[in-house]
Amino acid sequence: MSTTYLEAIRQGLWEEMERDPNVFLLGEDIGVYGGAFKVTAGFFEHFGEKRVVDTPISEAAIIGASIGAGLMGLRPVAEMQFADFISCGFDQIVNFAAKCRYRWGASVPMVVRAPSGGGIHGGPYHSQNPEMWFVRTPGLKVVAPATAYDAKGLIKSAIRDNDPVIYFEHKGLYRRIKEDLPAGDYTVPIGQAKVVREGRDLSIITYGAMVWVALDAADTLAEEGASVEVVDLRTLLPLDRETVCASVKKTAKALLLHEDTRTGGMAGELAASISESVFEYLDAPILRVTAPDTPVPYSPPLEDAFLPNAQKVIEKARWLVRY
Amino acid sequence: MSAIRALGPFPGDRAGGEAELAHTCLYYMALMRELEDRIERKLYRQGKIVGGVYVGRGQEAIPVGTALVAGEDDVLLPAHRDMAAFLIRGIPARRILAQYMGRVDGPTHGREGNMHMGDMKLKLVSIISALAATVPVAAGCALALRYQGKSGVAFSYFGDGATSRGDWHEGVNFASVQKLPVVFICNNNQYAYSTPLSAQMACANVADRGPAYNMPAEIVDGNDVFAVHEATVRAAAHARAGLGPYLLECKTFRMTGHSAHDAAHYVPTGMFDEWGKLDPITRCEARMLEKGWASADEFEPLRAAVRQEVDDAVAWAEKSPYPDPATLLDDVYERRE
Numbered sequence: 001m002s003t004t005y006l007e008a009i010r011q012g013l014w015e016e017m018e019r020d021p022n023v024f025l026l027g028e029d030i031g032v033y034g035g036a037f038k039v040t041a042g043f044f045e046h047f048g049e050k051r052v053v054d055t056p057i058s059e060a061a062i063i064g065a066s067i068g069a070g071l072m073g074l075r076p077v078a079e080m081q082f083a084d085f086i087s088c089g090f091d092q093i094v095n096f097a098a099k100c101r102y103r104w105g106a107s108v109p110m111v112v113r114a115p116s117g118g119g120i121h122g123g124p125y126h127s128q129n130p131e132m133w134f135v136r137t138p139g140l141k142v143v144a145p146a147t148a149y150d151a152k153g154l155i156k157s158a159i160r161d162n163d164p165v166i167y168f169e170h171k172g173l174y175r176r177i178k179e180d181l182p183a184g185d186y187t188v189p190i191g192q193a194k195v196v197r198e199g200r201d202l203s204i205i206t207y208g209a210m211v212w213v214a215l216d217a218a219d220t221l222a223e224e225g226a227s228v229e230v231v232d233l234r235t236l237l238p239l240d241r242e243t244v245c246a247s248v249k250k251t252a253k254a255l256l257l258h259e260d261t262r263t264g265g266m267a268g269e270l271a272a273s274i275s276e277s278v279f280e281y282l283d284a285p286i287l288r289v290t291a292p293d294t295p296v297p298y299s300p301p302l303e304d305a306f307l308p309n310a311q312k313v314i315e316k317a318r319w320l321v322r323y
Numbered sequence: 324m325s326a327i328r329a330l331g332p333f334p335g336d337r338a339g340g341e342a343e344l345a346h347t348c349l350y351y352m353a354l355m356r357e358l359e360d361r362i363e364r365k366l367y368r369q370g371k372i373v374g375g376v377y378v379g380r381g382q383e384a385i386p387v388g389t390a391l392v393a394g395e396d397d398v399l400l401p402a403h404r405d406m407a408a409f410l411i412r413g414i415p416a417r418r419i420l421a422q423y424m425g426r427v428d429g430p431t432h433g434r435e436g437n438m439h440m441g442d443m444k445l446k447l448v449s450i451i452s453a454l455a456a457t458v459p460v461a462a463g464c465a466l467a468l469r470y471q472g473k474s475g476v477a478f479s480y481f482g483d484g485a486t487s488r489g490d491w492h493e494g495v496n497f498a499s500v501q502k503l504p505v506v507f508i509c510n511n512n513q514y515a516y517s518t519p520l521s522a523q524m525a526c527a528n529v530a531d532r533g534p535a536y537n538m539p540a541e542i543v544d545g546n547d548v549f550a551v552h553e554a555t556v557r558a559a560a561h562a563r564a565g566l567g568p569y570l571l572e573c574k575t576f577r578m579t580g581h582s583a584h585d586a587a588h589y590v591p592t593g594m595f596d597e598w599g600k601l602d603p604i605t606r607c608e609a610r611m612l613e614k615g616w617a618s619a620d621e622f623e624p625l626r627a628a629v630r631q632e633v634d635d636a637v638a639w640a641e642k643s644p645y646p647d648p649a650t651l652l653d654d655v656y657e658r659r660e
C-alpha cells in the first residue's frame with residue numbers, strides 16, 4: 001500500500017512511541033485536534049495525555065521544556081504549528097540546546113518538527129524555509145526529507161539521536177507524494193546524502209521539495225539528450241560533502257538548487273565546498289537556482305515568480321550542459 | 324446612512340450624541356459581518372480567496388467599540404479578527420477584498436494576504452502571524468507618542484491564546500514599568516484554534532494577569548458594543564492621563580471555526596446556540612429600539628445598503644489585476660533615486 005509523506009511521518013512517530021516509552025509529543029493543537037495538518041491525528045486517543053501534550057501558544061516554552069525533558073532522559077518531539085513560528089523559540093534552540101554538549105557535556109535528545117515551505121499561498125509567515133538559521137549553528141542537526149521513505153527513516157533516526165535535531169517537513173509534499181514503504185523497522189542515517197538519479201553530464205544538488213523539481217527537470221533534459229544526476233542532501237547539518245563532491249567530480253558540472261532565498265543559502269556553502277575539494281574537475285562555473293532575496297509573497301503570480309521551478313532549472317542546466 | 328458613512332477615519336475626534344454613536348456602531352458591525360460572511364461563505368468557497376480566512380463573526384463589537392474611540396493621534400495594532408478596525412480607520416471594503424484576492428489594489432499590493440495589512444499614514448500597524456509579536460511594538464508606539472509630546476494612545480489587540488506568549492508578557496511589563504499609554508484589548512473568545520481557555524492558562528480570566536503588572540484590568544461584555552465603547556473611553560482616558568497601560572478583557576465567543584477550513588468539532592454542542600443568543604448586532608438593535616434611537620423599519624434598509632456596498636466592493640476588487648511578477652523584487656528596501 002502506498003504511503004504519503006505525511007503518513008510516513010505519522011508512522012515513524014507512532015512506531016517510535018510504541019518502541020520507546022520515553023518518546024512523547026508536545027505542541028499546539030496536536031492532541032484532541034490532531035495537529036494543524038493532522039500529522040498526529042489519533043495519537044492522543046491511543047497514547048493518552050501523558051504522551052501527547054497540548055500546550056499553550058508558547059513556542060519558547062515548548063522548546064525549552066523539550067530541552068529540560070531531554071536533559072532528564074526523555075525523548076521529546078516538539079511540533080511547531082508552522083516552521084515560521086520556530087523563531088519564537090529561537091534562543092532556546094540556538095543558545096541552549098545547541099551548545100549543551102560542548103559547554104558542559106550534556107545530551108539534549110530532542111526533535112523539533114517544523115512544517116516549512118511555500119507553494120500553498122500562505123504568504124510571508126506560513127511559507128518560509130528557515131533551515132539556514134539552524135544550519136549555521138554548530139551543535140544542531142538539521143534534516144529535510146524529500147521522500148516518504150526518508151521522512152519515516154529520518155524521523156526515527158532523529159528521535160533516537162542524542163543531539164537536538166530540527167526536522168523540516170515540507171507542507172507541499174504532505175499529501176502530494178506517495179510510495180511503497182518497507183514493512184519492518186528501518187532508519188535513514190542522519191548525515192548521508194543520496195544520489196536519487198544517476199547521470200553523466202551535470203549534477204543538480206538539492207533537498208526537500210526541490211528534489212522533485214530537479215527530477216522533473218532531469219526528465220525533460222533527458223529527452224534533449226542530457227544526462228543529469230540528482231543528489232538529495234537529506235541532511236543539511238552535518239553536511240555530506242563527500243557524496244556531493246563525488247557527484248561533481250563525476251559530472252564536472254554543478255547546479256545548486258533550493259527553495260530558500262539566495263544570500264546565505266545552502267548553495268553558497270555547497271559551492272565553497274565543491275571548489276575547495278574538486279575545483280580541478282570542474283568544466284563550468286557553479287550555478288544556483290534559488291528563491292530571490294525577498295520575503296515569500298502571497299499573490300499567486302508573485303509567489304510563482306518567487307519559487308524555483310523546473311523551467312528555471314532547465315534553463316540554467318541547458319546553459320551548463322552546453323558550456 | 325450617508326452621514327454615518329462620511330465619518331472619516333478618526334471618529335474618536337468627533338463629538339456626537341449617543342444615537343449617532345449607536346448608528347455608527349451598528350453600521351460598522353453590519354459591514355464587518357457582511358464583508359466577512361461574503362469572504363468566508365462565498366468567495367472562499369468559490370476559490371476566489373488566495374489563502375486562509377479567519378473571521379471575527381460574533382466578535383464585531385470589540386473592534387467597533389474600541390476603534391471608534393481612537394482619534395488621529397492614536398495608533399492601532401489590530402489582530403486577525405478585527406476587520407472593523409481597518410474599516411473604521413479608513414481602509415475601504417473594496418481594498419480589503421482586493422487584498423484577500425491577492426490583487427494589486429489591496430493595501431499590500433498582493434504581497435500579503437487577509438488581515439495582514441497596515442498603513443502608517445492611518446497609524447495602523449500590520450500584524451505579523453506570530454501571535455503577540457505586536458504587543459511590545461505597541462509599547463514602542465506608545466513610547467514614541469509620549470516622546471513626541473503627543474496625547475495619543477496605542478490600542479493593542481490580541482486573543483486569549485496570544486497572552487501565553489513571552490512577547491505578550493514582555494510587552495505588557497515594559498509598558499507598565501514605563502507607564503506607557505497603551506490600551507491592551509483582549510478578545511477572549513474562549514478558544515485558540517482548538518485549545519480551550521482552560522488548557523491555555525491556569526487563571527480564569529485574562530484580566531487576572533493585570534495585577535501581576537500593577538495594571539488595571541477590566542472584564543467587559545465583549546458582545547455589547549456600548550459596554551466595550553464605554554470601557555475603552557475609560558481605559559484610554561487612564562492611559563492618556565499618564566497613569567500607564569490598561570487591560571480590557573472583552574469576553575466573547577468565536578462563532579466559527581478557527582479558519583474557513585476548520586469545522587470546530589471540538590466545540591461542545593450548544594455553545595454556538597448559547598452565544599448566538601448574545602449576538603452583538605441583534606443586541607445593538609434591541610438597545611437602539613429600547614432607547615428610541617432608531618425605529619424598527621430602519622434596520623432592513625441599513626442591511627440592504629451594507630449588502631449593496633459589499634456587492635460593489637466585490638465587483639471592484641474582482642476587476643483589480645493581479646500584481647505584475649516583474650515587481651517581485653521591489654520594496655525589500657526603500658527606493659532611492
Ligand SMILES: Cc1ncc(C[n+]2csc(CCOP(=O)(O)OP(=O)(O)O)c2C)c(N)n1
Pocket residue numbers: 028057059081085088404452453454481482483484485486510512514515516577
Ligand atoms: C507564535 C504563533 N504560534 C502559533 C500560531 C498559529 N496560530 C494562529 S492563530 C492561533 C490561535 C490564536 O488564538 P487567540 O490568540 O486566542 O486568537 P483567536 O484566533 O482566538 O482570535 C494559532 C495557534 C501563530 N500564529 N503564532
